[in-house]
Amino acid sequence: MKLLPTLKEKKRYIVFQVLAEKKFSLTEVKSSVEEMLLSFLGQLGVARSAPIFIEEKFNLNQQKFVLKVGHKYVDEVKAALALGKSIKNTPVIIKSITTSGILKKAGTRLG
DSSP states (O other): OOOOGGGSOOEEEEEEEEEOSSOOOHHHHHHHHHHHHHHHHHHHHHHHHOOEEEEEEEETTTTEEEEEEEGGGHHHHHHHHHTOOEETTEEOEEEEEEEESSHHHHHGGGO
């Protein structure tokens, strides 16, 4: 039996870009994002926000990626990643590009 649409968790897709002197692989970015979220939000916050890294939408050349989160925790997730300082001991800036309720619309912003 399926869940009614009103009982499903609403989601948002956030496009982020990593600004750094070097390029990072998918696994490096993914593990660093998980660490940043866990350190800022804690285990309970990560469980409630339910972040999912969309691996198919990772742009290696422009270092952009999409994160799927619950609609109530968009600001907290943005803050957690904005406060991240480094990936693999390389200083980085992670900035939010756009937020969308549709994956296709968020995917167009990947470049």
